[in-house]
Amino acid sequence: MRLIALTSKTALLVMKYANAGLYFLSDHEVVLIDTGHVRESEALLTWLTEQALTVRYIVNTHGHIDHVGGNYLLQTHFGCEIAMPYIDHLYCEDSSRYYMSFVTSATEGLMVYGKHKFRVDTMLNKQETLEILGHTFRLMTAPGHTYNHQVVTTPDGVCFIGDVLLDDKRLETAKVGVVIQLKNHFESIEGIRNLKGQYFVLGHGEHVYMPDELSGLCDRNVDFFRRQYRGVLKLLAPETTFDALMRAIGVQYGLGDNLFKYYVAERSIKAYLAYLESIGAIRIHVVDGVLTYTALSGVSDPKRLRA
Numbered sequence: 308m309r310l311i312a313l314t315s316k317t318a319l320l321v322m323k324y325a326n327a328g329l330y331f332l333s334d335h336e337v338v339l340i341d342t343g344h345v346r347e348s349e350a351l352l353t354w355l356t357e358q359a360l361t362v363r364y365i366v367n368t369h370g371h372i373d374h375v376g377g378n379y380l381l382q383t384h385f386g387c388e389i390a391m392p393y394i395d396h397l398y399c400e401d402s403s404r405y406y407m408s409f410v411t412s413a414t415e416g417l418m419v420y421g422k423h424k425f426r427v428d429t430m431l432n433k434q435e436t437l438e439i440l441g442h443t444f445r446l447m448t449a450p451g452h453t454y455n456h457q458v459v460t461t462p463d464g465v466c467f468i469g470d471v472l473l474d475d476k477r478l479e480t481a482k483v484g485v486v487i488q489l490k491n492h493f494e495s496i497e498g499i500r501n502l503k504g505q506y507f508v509l510g511h512g513e514h515v516y517m518p519d520e521l522s523g524l525c526d527r528n529v530d531f532f533r534r535q536y537r538g539v540l541k542l543l544a545p546e547t548t549f550d551a552l553m554r555a556i557g558v559q560y561g562l563g564d565n566l567f568k569y570y571v572a573e574r575s576i577k578a579y580l581a582y583l584e585s586i587g588a589i590r591i592h593v594v595d596g597v598l599t600y601t602a603l604s605g606v607s608d609p610k611r612l613r614a
């Protein structure tokens with residue numbers, strides 16, 4: 308756990324699985340932007356206690372377990388309020404609704420969130436600002452990675468981008484980019500390109516991006532997701548079933564047999580397929596009771612694939 312001061316009031320806390328932001332309301336009171344992975348929740352509480360810090364408020368960029376993992380423990384300990392995106396609150400308050408996030412598995416939500424459900428006090432859905440104890444945070448709704456992902460900017464101009472952008476290291480190593488709606492995700496990246504701030508912090512990775520680095524990073528993220536959906540398109544023989552496609556993707560990217568990773572990849576590949584259908588690159592139809600995907604001719608035209 309490593310604290311990197313960015314301004315006199317805002318710092319980045321780098322944890323093993325994900326980043327959190329700290330905004331100091333006073334010397335001993337903070338607002339947290341995300342709370343890291345559930346596996347690090349106890350270590351985070353211990354660290355905050357050692358630093359004599361009280362968490363007054365938590366605002367989450369989105370509801371994935373590596374960003375809300377400390378919410379339960381911190382809310383129980385400090386009694387703090389929590390603001391998080393609308394829809395994500397549904398499965399964070401009750402893990403039996405985990406199908407709102409990734410899968411219809413009856414047990415997966417419990418496996419992932421366990422007892423770590425928490426009370427959501429404010430749901431974020433298109434608000435442009437959030438008043439926290441007299442301090443004004445700016446919000447941007449950036450759907451795509453999740454339904455209502457929030458980009459949170461502190462009063463002193465540090466933008467916490469969450470998982471809308473991957474850092475350069477992950478752009479090189481990520482196997483399947485996690486999205487729930489790809490068209491919206493592209494639009495969100497364009498929105499971030501115009502974001503005003505003095506520092507830009509991502510959900511993962513230590514590199515803090517400066518304003519003149521932001522547009523290039525957006526370009527590289529767009530290129531990454533174009534490569535991803537084009538890669539899916541290439542794997543489609545006529546009337547390919549989803550299972551056959553997942554098998555081919557598993558072989559190509561070495562996904563292995565981890566069920567959680569399968570579910571995450573499954574959700575993203577379905578988002579790629581929905582996007583490909585929306586731009587007229589594939590046809591989805593039922594053959595003998597089985598859903599199939601077929602690439603349509605002429606789609607190798609790169610201009611069309613840039614739609």
Ligand SMILES: [Zn+2]
Pocket residue numbers: 369371452470485
């Ligand atoms: Zn995420």
